[in-house]
Amino acid sequence: MSRFWRPGSEKPTAAIVEDEEGGVLFLPTSTSSSSSSGFGYASLERQRQRLPVYKYRKAILYLVERHATTIVVGETGSGKSTQIPQYLKEAGWAEAGRLIGCTQPRRLAVQSVASRVAEEVGVRLGEEVGYTIRFEDQTNPGTTMIKFLTDGVLIREMMEDPLLTKYSVIMVDEAHERSISTDMLLGLLKKIQRRRPDLRLIISSATIEARSMSTFFNIRRKNSMLASADCLPNTEPAILSVEGKGYTVEIHYVEEPVSDYLQASVNTVLIIHEKEPPGDILVFLTGQDDIDTAVKMLNEEIQHRGRHYLDLLILPLYSGLPRGDQDLIFTPTSKGKRKVVISTNIAETSLTLEISDIESLVVAPISKASARQRAGRAGRVRPGKCFRLYTEEFYLKEMQPEGVPEMQRSNLVSCIIQLKALGIDNILGFDWPASPSPEAMIRALEVLYSLGILDEDAKLTVPLGFQVAEIPLDPMISKMILSANNFGCSDEILTIAAFLSVQSVWVSMRGVKKEFDEAKLRFAAAEGDHVTFLNIYKGFHQSGKSSQWCYKNFLNHQTLKKVIDIREQLVRIIKRFGIPLTSCNRDMEVVRKAIIAGAFANVCHLEEYSQNGMYKTIRTSQEVYIHPSSVLFRVNPKWVIYQSLVSTDKHYMRNVIAIEPSWLTEAAPHFYQFRTPNPALH
DNA sequence: GAGCACTGC
Numbered sequence: 001m002s003r004f005w006r007p008g009s010e011k012p013t014a015a016i017v018e019d020e021e022g023g024v025l026f027l028p029t030s031t032s033s034s035s036s037s038g039f040g041y042a043s044l045e046r047q048r049q050r051l052p053v054y055k056y057r058k059a060i061l062y063l064v065e066r067h068a069t070t071i072v073v074g075e076t077g078s079g080k081s082t083q084i085p086q087y088l089k090e091a092g093w094a095e096a097g098r099l100i101g102c103t104q105p106r107r108l109a110v111q112s113v114a115s116r117v118a119e120e121v122g123v124r125l126g127e128e129v130g131y132t133i134r135f136e137d138q139t140n141p142g143t144t145m146i147k148f149l150t151d152g153v154l155i156r157e158m159m160e161d162p163l164l165t166k167y168s169v170i171m172v173d174e175a176h177e178r179s180i181s182t183d184m185l186l187g188l189l190k191k192i193q194r195r196r197p198d199l200r201l202i203i204s205s206a207t208i209e210a211r212s213m214s215t216f217f218n219i220r221r222k223n224s225m226l227a228s229a230d231c232l233p234n235t236e237p238a239i240l241s242v243e244g245k246g247y248t249v250e251i252h253y254v255e256e257p258v259s260d261y262l263q264a265s266v267n268t269v270l271i272i273h274e275k276e277p278p279g280d281i282l283v284f285l286t287g288q289d290d291i292d293t294a295v296k297m298l299n300e301e302i303q304h305r306g307r308h309y310l311d312l313l314i315l316p317l318y319s320g321l322p323r324g325d326q327d328l329i330f331t332p333t334s335k336g337k338r339k340v341v342i343s344t345n346i347a348e349t350s351l352t353l354e355i356s357d358i359e360s361l362v363v364a365p366i367s368k369a370s371a372r373q374r375a376g377r378a379g380r381v382r383p384g385k386c387f388r389l390y391t392e393e394f395y396l397k398e399m400q401p402e403g404v405p406e407m408q409r410s411n412l413v414s415c416i417i418q419l420k421a422l423g424i425d426n427i428l429g430f431d432w433p434a435s436p437s438p439e440a441m442i443r444a445l446e447v448l449y450s451l452g453i454l455d456e457d458a459k460l461t462v463p464l465g466f467q468v469a470e471i472p473l474d475p476m477i478s479k480m481i482l483s484a485n486n487f488g489c490s491d492e493i494l495t496i497a498a499f500l501s502v503q504s505v506w507v508s509m510r511g512v513k514k515e516f517d518e519a520k521l522r523f524a525a526a527e528g529d530h531v532t533f534l535n536i537y538k539g540f541h542q543s544g545k546s547s548q549w550c551y552k553n554f555l556n557h558q559t560l561k562k563v564i565d566i567r568e569q570l571v572r573i574i575k576r577f578g579i580p581l582t583s584c585n586r587d588m589e590v591v592r593k594a595i596i597a598g599a600f601a602n603v604c605h606l607e608e609y610s611q612n613g614m615y616k617t618i619r620t621s622q623e624v625y626i627h628p629s630s631v632l633f634r635v636n637p638k639w640v641i642y643q644s645l646v647s648t649d650k651h652y653m654r655n656v657i658a659i660e661p662s663w664l665t666e667a668a669p670h671f672y673q674f675r676t677p678n679p680a681l682h
Numbered sequence: 683g684a685g686c687a688c689t690g691c
Contacts, residue, residue: 105689105690106689106690107689107690133690133691134690134691150689150690150691151690152689152690152691153690153691155691156691177689179689179690180689180690181689181690181691286686286687287685287686287687288685288686288687289685289686290686318687318688319687319688319689344686344687344688345687345688346687346688348688414691418691471691472690472691473691501691503688566691569691612683613683627684627685628683628684628685629685633683633684633685634683646685646686648685648686652685
């Protein structure tokens with residue numbers, strides 16, 4: 001009996017060339033003959049066979065059987081996300097109760113790919129084909145064979161089952177996006193592979209970074225006994241390239257750099273409308289502000305110009321927009337109208353605009369990879385055009401080929417604590433696809449140490465460290481939750497924690513600024529933003545979670561429902577820890593003390609003679625200001641503590657609460673001590 | 683008197 005289960009699959013007829021450099025290159029045969037599977041699913045089956053990935057079916061199965069890691073490079077529209085898991089199932093990789101896993105970076109992608117595959121397989125979603133995302137598990141253990149999940153969920157699963165023993169194959173999709181959790185997952189899977197040579201990995205990526213990915217996964221087996229066993233797969237990754245189904249997109253550049261990109265994009269839209277045949281337009285701008293301005297400018301032009309321009313339908317798109325307004329984008333345009341969607345980069349990856357006939361317009365210093373992806377949005381259903389508001393020379397000489405991976409530009413605190421919880425002690429020696437700087441790692445380790453989550457040996461503390469690792473939030477917020485128990489206000493703090501982990505709950509609307517400010521004042525608390533959240537939560541509950549109520553109060557209904565979901569998840573977690581849910585009944589002093597227990601390092605003091613609300617941080621004397629979105633903006637209490645810092649032209653404190661300095665020694669005694677009063681502070 | 687975007691657990 002062979003030790004490792006191998007599905008029977010014949011060697012493909014196409015030529016496979018063992019590459020000198022170690023990888024395997026695959027040369028496809030021409031179109032393969034296909035047989036329709038008869039009645040019922042014939043049409044779905046024919047659709048499947050028309051996908052570009054279909055003619056690589058045998059090759060993929062062959063490579064997966066022979067190689068521990070297979071890297072599939074293919075543009076969007078090749079069908080790899082939906083087809084490869086099905087091929088694996090058909091070849092027997094889900095037999096004997098094992099799972100085929102396929103990760104996606106985003107929840108929406110998980111849901112839509114899973115339901116598409118369930119439909120193609122002809123089963124009910126949640127049975128043979130299922131998915132798991134946070135707050136939603138649509139799988140049936142024992143029945144599910146193909147499971148789609150976000151990469152973050154798979155990392156969480158490792159805490160229960162470190163070697164992911166249930167899975168026979170794991171496909172990591174959209175690996176080129178290089179999100180923190182994808183990179184972390186790749187590093188962890190590489191580690192698992194050493195202990196589980198039978199596990200097969202498929203890394204799917206849209207760009208040709210395949211070489212570096214291949215180098216990363218090229219592992220040498222330590223145990224030579226194992227290496228000689230012929231039932232083991234080759235550890236050298238195979239690379240396979242699949243063409244996409246996208247149409248050609250004609251690229252245009254400006255001849256001279258533009259000075260005002262907003263005006264230039266407005267002009268370009270108008271010129272496209274004059275000169276180009278029918279087709280919708282997608283414009284990428286940098287932020288909500290610019291989008292609102294551009295919408296206004298275009299609508300003014302439409303009013304001033306002739307009748308022909310009334311055919312333009314201008315629609316903004318960004319995540320803070322209420323759901324109903326976002327849905328407008330998907331409603332088909334009436335005949336003769338031209339839809340102009342003005343969007344943030346949300347339309348680059350997160351939303352697939354299934355509007356036909358898109359023409360695209362790109363702005364801003366982004367990476368070449370990102371620019372290509374945006375242009376690709378114009379060629380999904382038919383050939384399109386892309387107008388870049390920078391010169392070709394700038395594209396070729398100035399723009400970076402790839403964006404910097406998130407791992408190398410963000411806070412590593414959450415990442416490190418998850419690795420620690422998985423028993424990885426040597427963080428500095430962890431093998432990442434893109435290593436963060438040692439300085440960034442040391443900074444994160446220091447934060448965790450000061451919060452009491454790691455001890456002097458950089459090990460998780462008991463119970464605090466292990467509990468924090470189990471809570472799916474920023475460790476600063478998790479610490480706040482666990483401290484709330486000492487102050488008898490866990491009920492209130494869980495609500496605050498849930499608000500702190502969603503985007504802004506406010507929906508801003510231009511033109512009704514006065515009403516918006518009034519709505520905000522209805523909830524504003526003198527203590528600051530955290531207590532304001534408690535007021536909003538109370539109001540939302542009393543309204544019966546009404547969307548009408550949200551609309552009246554300029555609040556985002558979707559976001560508030562998410563707050564409720566997160567809060568419920570947190571309640572379950574702290575109950576598991578044996579922490580009771582207790583309310584402090586409007587005693588906001590204890591609530592603020594619990595907040596300090598998590599955010600004590602972020603205390604700021606108002607500069608005495610400052611006319612413009614300048615604060616300085618206690619730790620580093622950095623100049624900071626209260627963010628205009630805070631209820632304490634222009635109130636400027638003497639002492640404040642902030643939850644996060646955003647840097648634009650100034651450093652702005654977001655989510656701010658007023659505190660008394662005397663509380664610091666009680667809420668964070670290890671960090672603050674009494675000393676002789678400093679006359680400079682009075 | 684003025685606010686960068688987007689994911690995820």
